[in-house]
Amino acid sequence: MSAPLLHASGIDVRFGGVHALRGVTLAVRPGEVCGLIGPNGAGKTTLFDVLSGMRRPDAGTVAYDGADITRRSPVWRARHGMRRTFQRQQLFGQLTVADNLVVARDWRGGTRAGARHRERAAAVLHDCGLDALGGAYAGGLPVGQARMVELARALADPPRVLLLDEPASGTTADERRRLAAVIRRTAEEEDCAVLLVEHNVAFVMELCSRVVVLDLGRVLAEGTPREVRADPAVREAYLGAGAPREG
Numbered sequence: 001m002s003a004p005l006l007h008a009s010g011i012d013v014r015f016g017g018v019h020a021l022r023g024v025t026l027a028v029r030p031g032e033v034c035g036l037i038g039p040n041g042a043g044k045t046t047l048f049d050v051l052s053g054m055r056r057p058d059a060g061t062v063a064y065d066g067a068d069i070t071r072r073s074p075v076w077r078a079r080h081g082m083r084r085t086f087q088r089q090q091l092f093g094q095l096t097v098a099d100n101l102v103v104a105r106d107w108r109g110g111t112r113a114g115a116r117h118r119e120r121a122a123a124v125l126h127d128c129g130l131d132a133l134g135g136a137y138a139g140g141l142p143v144g145q146a147r148m149v150e151l152a153r154a155l156a157d158p159p160r161v162l163l164l165d166e167p168a169s170g171t172t173a174d175e176r177r178r179l180a181a182v183i184r185r186t187a188e189e190e191d192c193a194v195l196l197v198e199h200n201v202a203f204v205m206e207l208c209s210r211v212v213v214l215d216l217g218r219v220l221a222e223g224t225p226r227e228v229r230a231d232p233a234v235r236e237a238y239l240g241a242g243a244p245r246e247g
């Protein structure tokens with residue numbers, strides 16, 4: 001098994017009296033799609049904030065490719081191949097879909113690379129089945145299409161780590177199939193380490209090779225989808241009565 005590319009160890013985060021993360025340890029390897037699930041308030045988004053550098057943990061470390069990056073900024077992490085999407089969509093609504101992808105590469109500077117960035121954007125749009133939408137304004141897209149564009153934008157500059165926050169939220173079954181195919185292909189063909197937070201358990205269980213369950217700021221369980229489904233503690237805390245949607 002390859003070494004973890006992203007490795008969070010003993011992460012603690014407090015918001016005043018709320019202990020949002022309590023000694024969370026989690027590793028993601030190149031080429032794997034790992035799911036992060038758990039009830040509302042379990043700490044999933046807070047952990048994403050720590051991994052992407054948007055929140056400094058009160059304790060614990062984040063390592064990337066073996067180096068401690070706990071104090072590195074979000075921009076540093078992005079420059080080094082870490083990409084994140086958000087629960088609430090963050091597309092540039094007044095730009096076209098293609099320009100959303102070009103911007104995702106141009107931010108590094110070097111405008112002379114513009115033509116290459118356009119070529120890469122076109123290729124990524126093609127791979128994501130979005131050829132027809134390149135000229136459409138991103139602000140006018142239905143939710144499901146916008147989710148795919150967000151994923152495409154995260155791929156515009158080739159990622160080494162992809163943190164996806166509820167990528168399937170608001171999508172149809174057909175859109176989920178296409179999202180899953182692109183995510184799987186990115187992990188396998190680009191050797192990218194993918195971690196995704198998702199409330200749609202069926203989507204996670206189908207797509208991910210490994211699943212981590214958070215509850216009340218702690219790792220409650222970790223394993224293959226089959227192992228996690230069968231875990232009594234997970235069933236009680238998350239998959240039992242009042243479980244989130246399965247499809």
Ligand SMILES: Nc1ncnc2c1ncn2[C@@H]1O[C@H](COP(=O)(O)OP(=O)(O)OP(=O)(O)O)[C@@H](O)[C@H]1O
Pocket residue numbers: 015018020038039040041042043044045046047
């Ligand atoms: N900025 C903040 N200030 C105070 N408390 C916060 C803040 N952000 C999160 N929390 C609290 O930390 C805990 C974890 O929240 P977090 O949003 O990480 O959970 P989550 O698993 O992502 O939930 P959801 O599935 O609803 O998105 C919750 O109790 C939440 O109320």
